Amino acid sequence: MNIEKYKIEEHNQQYEVNHRKKLAYLREDVVDYEGVLQKLTNFQIAIPSWALGSGGTRFGRFPGGGEPRNLEEKIEDVGLLHALNRSSGAISLHIPWDVPDNYQSIRSLAAQHGLKFDAMNSNTFQDQANQERSYKFGSMQHVDRATRKQAVDHNIEVIKHGVELGSKSLTVWLSDGSCFPGQLNFRKAFQNTLESLQEVYTALPSDWKMFVEYKAFEPNFYSTTVGDWGQSFLYASKLGPKAYTLVDLGHHLPNANIEQIVSLLLMEGKLGGFHFNDSKYGDDDLTAGSIKPYQLFLIFNELVEGMDAQGMDHTTDLGWMIDASHNVKDPLEDLLQSVEAIMIAYAQALLVDREALVQAQQANDVAKAQEILQDAFRTDVRPLVAEARLKANGALNPIALYRTVAVRDVLIKERGAKTVATGL
Numbered sequence: 001m002n003i004e005k006y007k008i009e010e011h012n013q014q015y016e017v018n019h020r021k022k023l024a025y026l027r028e029d030v031v032d033y034e035g036v037l038q039k040l041t042n043f044q045i046a047i048p049s050w051a052l053g054s055g056g057t058r059f060g061r062f063p064g065g066g067e068p069r070n071l072e073e074k075i076e077d078v079g080l081l082h083a084l085n086r087s088s089g090a091i092s093l094h095i096p097w098d099v100p101d102n103y104q105s106i107r108s109l110a111a112q113h114g115l116k117f118d119a120m121n122s123n124t125f126q127d128q129a130n131q132e133r134s135y136k137f138g139s140m141q142h143v144d145r146a147t148r149k150q151a152v153d154h155n156i157e158v159i160k161h162g163v164e165l166g167s168k169s170l171t172v173w174l175s176d177g178s179c180f181p182g183q184l185n186f187r188k189a190f191q192n193t194l195e196s197l198q199e200v201y202t203a204l205p206s207d208w209k210m211f212v213e214y215k216a217f218e219p220n221f222y223s224t225t226v227g228d229w230g231q232s233f234l235y236a237s238k239l240g241p242k243a244y245t246l247v248d249l250g251h252h253l254p255n256a257n258i259e260q261i262v263s264l265l266l267m268e269g270k271l272g273g274f275h276f277n278d279s280k281y282g283d284d285d286l287t288a289g290s291i292k293p294y295q296l297f298l299i300f301n302e303l304v305e306g307m308d309a310q311g312m313d314h315t316t317d318l319g320w321m322i323d324a325s326h327n328v329k330d331p332l333e334d335l336l337q338s339v340e341a342i343m344i345a346y347a348q349a350l351l352v353d354r355e356a357l358v359q360a361q362q363a364n365d366v367a368k369a370q371e372i373l374q375d376a377f378r379t380d381v382r383p384l385v386a387e388a389r390l391k392a393n394g395a396l397n398p399i400a401l402y403r404t405v406a407v408r409d410v411l412i413k414e415r416g417a418k419t420v421a422t423g424l
Contacts, residue, residue: 001076001410003083008395011404015396022383030384036350039314040388043346045276045339046090046118046321047078049098052332053421055285055325064330066411067421071098072109074421079113081332084401086394087339090118092321093165095158096128097423103164110165118169119211119273119319120162124151125175125219140196141176141189141225148196155200163205169272169319170204171246172197173213177220177227189225194238201239211246211272211319212236216253218283228252229261236270244272248323249299250283251275259298266306273319276342285325287334289341296341297377300349308354330408336398340385347381 027033052074053067068074075091082088091110100106110117124139132150135142139151159170176193178184201210214232215224226232229245236243245265252258265271278286278296289296307314320342326334353372360368386396395401 001080001407001414003080003401003405003407005393007405008083008393008401011401012390012396019383019386019390019396022380023387026379026381026383029379030351031353036347037384037388037391039350040343040347040385041086041392042315043087043343044089044315044320045087045342046092046319047081047088047335048092048094048121048321048323049074049078050094050421050423051322051324051326051335052077053326053423054331055327057327061420062327063418063420064408065417065419066408066413066415067331067419069415069419070422071100071106073415074098075106075109075113075115077332078115079110080407081335081339082114084395084398085336085339086389086392087343088335089114090116090321092118092121092171093161093167094121094123094423095154095161096123099161100165107165117162117165117167118321119171120158120165120167120169121171121173122155122158124154125173135175138174138176138184138189138225140174140193141184142192143184143188148192152196152199156203159200159203159205159208162208168207169209169211170200171211171213172200173215174226175215175219175224177224178222179220180222183222186223190231193225194235197235197239197243201243204242208242209272209319210236210239210243212239212243213246213248213251213275215248215251215283229265233265233268233270236272243270245270246272246275246319248275248277248283249288249296250277250279250285250323254281258295259302262299263302263306266303266310269310271318273321275321275323276338277322277324285323287324287329287341288322288338289345290337293341293345294377296345297348298373300345301352301373301376304346304349304352305354332407333399333402336402340398343385343388344381347384348376348379351376351379351381 054063068077078091124135127134133147142148212232212235214226214228232245236245276288278288278291280291322338357372
């Protein structure tokens with residue numbers, strides 16, 4: 001489904017007077033207004049192909065109808081999101097579910113929607129149909145060399161698909177680990193995994209990056225072979241300059257100081273990117289900013305400070321992607337909400353008075369430092385984010401327009417009420 005340009009323009013006319021009023025009030029307080037607005041306009045967040053359908057738990061899944069049935073429809077859905085918010089200009093594919101039948105036609109379709117292909121994602125945490133060897137007891141850590149080779153070969157295949165589509169990175173997430181003490185030898189599991197990753201790393205094109213993702217637990221609950229940022233950093237350091245740590249906000253134990261992790265990885269030049277979501281207990285994969293918006297802001301505060309200190313480009317030097325699961329919401333509405341929350345946190349971080357914050361830190365003025373951060377966080381930057389959308393020909397209120405034109409109803413008519421998106 002496409003939303004015609006005139007419908008976006010008509011929608012914006014309804015909101016423009018009120019929008020201008022709010023923006024004028026905010027604009028007076030924003031230092032370097034044009035510069036901040038341009039950064040917001042440039043910032044893009046990749047949408048994962050598996051987040052376009054209803055998610056589920058081990059207890060059930062409740063599809064809402066009209067879900068994308070193939071790669072072409074997934075691209076169309078991301079194109080729809082991008083048309084509304086102008087900040088979703090990339091799609092991240094998951095193999096084996098998103099293998100194109102024709103690379104050129106898929107690239108052309110993506111280009112029609114203004115989309116690029118972000119990181120490619122491999123899958124060795126599930127057994128696929130006709131798979132020769134099982135990953136029940138691990139993939140790259142497996143005691144059986146042939147099983148490890150199968151996992152390596154799959155990742156190399158994913159790279160080849162990505163090259164054909166114009167992607168420049170590979171994300172590797174491993175569920176490898178153990179559920180019970182004594183099940184595996186920790187050192188051997190680490191070494192097997194490292195050797196497997198080294199084979200994949202060797203197959204990377206010269207201009208590619210490898211993102212090594214970590215996760216504290218699930219599906220293994222006693223140990224995880226890439227269980228935290230330190231282990232991921234260790235792998236990335238041993239692999240070489242094209243390997244980086246990928247931070248998923250839900251992949252930590254409760255109350256972890258993610259902003260400190262981000263700062264140190266950035267300092268060491270090993271922060272590769274993000275999977276944005278939110279959580280209450282663990283890897284809940286909830287809408288970004290829905291539970292801990294202040295934490296999301298604090299993370300972006302460290303990102304802006306650290307990237308600026310190293311002269312990095314906010315838009316291109318790190319990978320930005322959502323990784324969420326929508327069990328009770330319309331997936332597309334949920335993704336619009338997540339993108340909005342990320343843009344708000346980024347905008348708030350851009351407003352932090354860096355010079356004053358440094359002075360407060362150097363003077364050990366704890367209260368002043370807190371006030372500086374909370375002043376930025378408590379600023380309603382929604383008009384600024386909306387203006388960036390408007391500047392890029394997006395909708396002032398994406399969800400309102402989405403509902404006005406009854407997108408989900410149209411998708412159900414086109415695709416059916418019983419469709420289930422491929423993938424997770």
